[in-house]
Amino acid sequence: MTTPSNQSSISASLDHCAACGCQLTGAYYTLLDSDERYCPQCIDTRPRCDSCGAPLGPHYWQLHDGRLQCPRCHRTAVYDSELAKTLFDETVAGVVTQLSLTLNVGVEFRLVDVPTLQSVRSQDLRHTLAGYERVLGLYQRQGRLRVIYMLYGLPRLLFRATVAHEYAHAWQGEQCPLLSDDRLREGFAEWVAYRHLLWLGCMKAAQRMLSGSHPYLPALRYVLELEQQMGIPGVIAYIRKAE
Numbered sequence: 196m197t198t199p200s201n202q203s204s205i206s207a208s209l210d211h212c213a214a215c216g217c218q219l220t221g222a223y224y225t226l227l228d229s230d231e232r233y234c235p236q237c238i239d240t241r242p243r244c245d246s247c248g249a250p251l252g253p254h255y256w257q258l259h260d261g262r263l264q265c266p267r268c269h270r271t272a273v274y275d276s277e278l279a280k281t282l283f284d285e286t287v288a289g290v291v292t293q294l295s296l297t298l299n300v301g302v303e304f305r306l307v308d309v310p311t312l313q314s315v316r317s318q319d320l321r322h323t324l325a326g327y328e329r330v331l332g333l334y335q336r337q338g339r340l341r342v343i344y345m346l347y348g349l350p351r352l353l354f355r356a357t358v359a360h361e362y363a364h365a366w367q368g369e370q371c372p373l374l375s376d377d378r379l380r381e382g383f384a385e386w387v388a389y390r391h392l393l394w395l396g397c398m399k400a401a402q403r404m405l406s407g408s409h410p411y412l413p414a415l416r417y418v419l420e421l422e423q424q425m426g427i428p429g430v431i432a433y434i435r436k437a438e
């Protein structure tokens with residue numbers, strides 16, 4: 196799963212910029228994820244939070260692999276590997292309860308940094324064809340070893356949605372290993388993440404998945420159309436048989 200590219204929208208107000216604190220007298224920007232407002236100069240020139248894309252103010256965190264994190268993302272960020280494992284297990288259990296996507300062979304979990312994730316990813320030829328994407332998580336099978344790698348320091352909901360997405364790929368690896376249609380592969384994984392957010396009661400976060408400009412959004416929309424036609428069990432049965 197990759198990060199959404201944060202689209203900004205423009206409006207007018209007399210408020211303050213959340214990054215530099217200047218008074219907003221004319222146009223300002225908001226990002227999809229929050230109600231914060233930013234002046235045009237901060238949108239153009241400030242470094243951005245690697246998790247949410249917001250322009251960074253005077254206070255932010257730098258992770259050891261170079262990523263920058265805003266205070267809002269830092270508040271719920273998953274840095275600790277034990278906490279990460281607990282959230283991973285809860286997410287998998289949630290997906291199994293909600294959608295019955297069980298695995299015959301389990302999948303291991305690793306919390307990693309950017310260089311590690313990139314090196315794992317570069318071993319997989321399929322991904323090198325996909326072009327530039329900022330990767331948050333990855334499922335990989337190497338012989339008998341099946342692993343979901345997750346980037347440390349992601350905000351909690353983004354972490355859970357990414358785990359659900361990658362877990363869906365692990366399930367596809369068992370149930371429909373020949374599935375090569377990218378729209379169905381990625382659309383289904385996004386749909387599992389979307390359904391998981393709804394299952395958690397996180398309506399806003401789920402809604403955000405439908406309103407951004409994420410490269411997988413058309414694929415998610417396609418699977419949601421399938422769901423309208425055939426229902427949730429129908430989608431799962433359809434993916435199982437797809438190629």
Ligand SMILES: [Zn+2]
Pocket residue numbers: 196360364380381384
């Ligand atoms: Zn994917």
Ligand SMILES: [Zn+2]
Pocket residue numbers: 212213214215216217233234235236237238
């Ligand atoms: Zn500003």
Ligand SMILES: [Zn+2]
Pocket residue numbers: 244245246247248249264265266267268269
């Ligand atoms: Zn952030």
